[in-house]
Amino acid sequence: MAQVEATTERVIAADAETVFDALADYEQVRGKVLPGQFSEYEVREGGDGEGTLVHWKLQATSKRVRDCLLEVTEPTDGQLVEKDRNSSMVTTWTVTPAGEGKSKAVVSTVWTGAGGIGGFFEKTFAPKGLGRIYDELLQNLAAEVEKK
DSSP: OOEEEEEEEEEESSOHHHHHHHHHBTTTTHHHHOOTTEEEEEEEEOOBSTTOEEEEEEEOSSSOEEEEEEEEEOOSTTEEEEEETTSSOEEEEEEEEOSTTOEEEEEEEEEEOOSHHHHHHHHHHHHHHHHHHHHHHHHHHHHHHHTO
16 A cells, blocks of 8 residues: 655735635635545534544546545644544645735645555556646635625
8 A cells, every 4th residue: 555645736816825724614615626536525523724624425437436534724824734534645735925915825735545457546646636626726725705
């Protein structure tokens, strides 16, 4: 069983604090910017960054649906970590300044992949698929914060 990782980044035309605050706002913003692969979105505890417990289903492919229950922490400034209680999946969001009025948002997800031939295909194709999903999420986030 190998570790699988998918990473996506985007420069957004808004300052890092605005972008981070929007990402950490699970109550108002996050549900709005999730692409169609996410369903059954529900904030179960908290709603703003550290201490939030959020649920969703992620349909990565037509056959693969992950039921995610994520605990949110903020280990350092500009960083959100979502740990799935239902699997080994951990997603880290990092927002840093990227010049005047801009920021760079990076999302990286890691999990322990399956073994055997299934694991080979997962390690080969899952990062690309998840990357496309996160690219759309970051595009939606950019549209949300850039209109303010």
